[in-house]
Amino acid sequence: MEILATIWFVLIVVLWMGYLFLDGFDLGVGMMMPFLSRSERSKRVLLNSIGPVWEGNEVWLITAAGAMFAAFPHWYASLFSALYIPLTLCLLALIFRAVAIEYRGKGHSERWRSFWTWALAVGSAGTAFCIGAMLALTTIGLPLNDHGDLVGGAFAWVSWPALVGGLGGLGFSLAHGLIFLGLKTQDEVRARSRRWAGRIMLPAAVPFLIWFAHSITQRTWLVIPVLIALAALIVAFFAVRAGAEKPAFILHGIYLIAGLAAVFAGAFPNVLPSSIDPANSLTIASASSSDYTLNVMLIVTIVILPIIIAYQIFSYRMFLGRIAETHIPEAHKLPVAIRS
Template identity: 45%
Template sequence: MDLQLVWFLLIAVLWAGYLVLEGFDFGVGVLVPVLARDERERRQVINTIGPVWDGNEVWLIVAGGATFAAFPEWYATLFSGFYLPLLAILLALIVRGVAFEYRGKVDSPAWRQRWDACLVVGSLLPALLWGVAFSDIVAGVPLDADHRFTGTLLTLLGPYALLGGLTTLGLFVLHGALFLQLRTLGPVRERARVLAGRLSVPVLVVAGAWALWTQLAHGEGWTWAAVGVAAAALAVVVVAVPRGREGVAFAATCAVVVSAVVLIFGSLFPDVMPSSTDPAHSLTIRNASSTHYTLVVMTWVAAALLPLVLAYQAWSLWVFRHRLSVEHIPVPAVPAPRAELGATTRGRSSAR
């Protein structure tokens, strides 16, 4: 068995899992101020992903660790050349995680608003930059003979990469709106349905443009199948949302994300980091991989642990599958006016 090919495919699976699961997390984070009108509704929206967002991020850690162990040359070139965008993603994810934990620590509307803003930025920035980064990888970046990145930050912000960023941002926001339809009741669910209906056609147009550009410029013959599946799935979303079939629509956006990953990795193979300077400088699954012994050990570890991870992920999603309503959220305590507090204190003193 060609273990280099196995790990290339496994890394693609890990990225697909991460983008499907974290994709609706990003979308929900962006939509907190859009769909929620008061503190109880904001907590309702946040609580839909509260039990699962940190588990979903484990897929990113595993994907990064697998890349480092299986293809260290790819990892080194990627993180040196894409240092600033990946640093921005990392900082955004840290701020986002802190926002989840800290927004309820102080009973102050101003405090919660600041952390809600951090949650929005921490969700929006990665949703945009992951599309930029993957588009740049597919298109190729300037590499020298030693596989070192020789471009600048502006090199990574071309039209194709920015279109990829808009595609992932729009797709994840739509994904999050459909997830909220599945997990909420009441006004939030209805607003999510209306928003998903408004987003479905623009996302179809933007994502379709990116997929066609990718296929025509970098794809293989068989990757047309991925483009076709993505287009059909987005068409299903457009039809299903007005009919209230949010489960079908959500499954369709999952299929779109998986198809996009198939298109990306299918367009790359056998490269992992194409060089736009000279194809001879490209990193491939052959010249970027670890030793055979390392891949053998990693394969046995993955075979033992991956089923457990998948089982736990499925179990956690099943446990927290129920819909939430504002009735599940306690009414925030309203502080008594200062004059009333003073009168109450004097009354207690007189009684004593």
């Protein structure tokens, strides 16, 4: 039954929305580490702002990819094989980012910390770009043959949708991270975050807005969610300028969710359009698993997903307060005898 496949398509879209909304600010904070922080203590403020939640936020990425694999194996196989190179780079970026967060505080030299600071920034930027490019390509299309395989070589995916999606992922994550820092920090870090957010929010949104607007060419009524996204973005911009970070953060999320709803609704019922022949496109019917598999997965999801969401809500409530440089102790220094 296509209704089960449709339900799973919607669930996977929701998972990608959740990932970009939650891990987006983690990536943005990571990208801003070398630029926003002027002292070691302020850098540690940035790290501590995402420290309790960044690993939990990445669960949404794993869950989204896993759901694609189980519910739509042909979609997963075609997309991940076509994008083997960028997704391998994305995996390396994720690894580099995680190692940077964990290893940065293990050394005591300026060179050590600087290296891992830049590793975190590059890993975060690479992840944001690759995820954005992948999602844009899966809604706009890849050159696929009638077997669902990429034609045109290993770099046939390099196209304007990949560029727009990648730059959009970078821009959204940067702006989202800066708004989050304004919401989570105090004093000078908060003030600098607000200034940066006010400068880059609108320019950084241009690539995503181009992607969102493309959905209108597929279904004209999708102008409604696109306009909602645009309105939410503009109001979020003025909220940031006014120092209302919480409404700005929520509105920036609405901008993302409305825009992603538009692009995936525009692609539906295709899960991976073919840019060379619409007949080669993968649809929810042709790419999905059996009804039995989808039923079992749905039952498990109904049981497990509320528990995961409840745990994340609990985690965020536990670490709800703002962080200031005065909350950060001096870095520990090894005795001379040990250093030598």
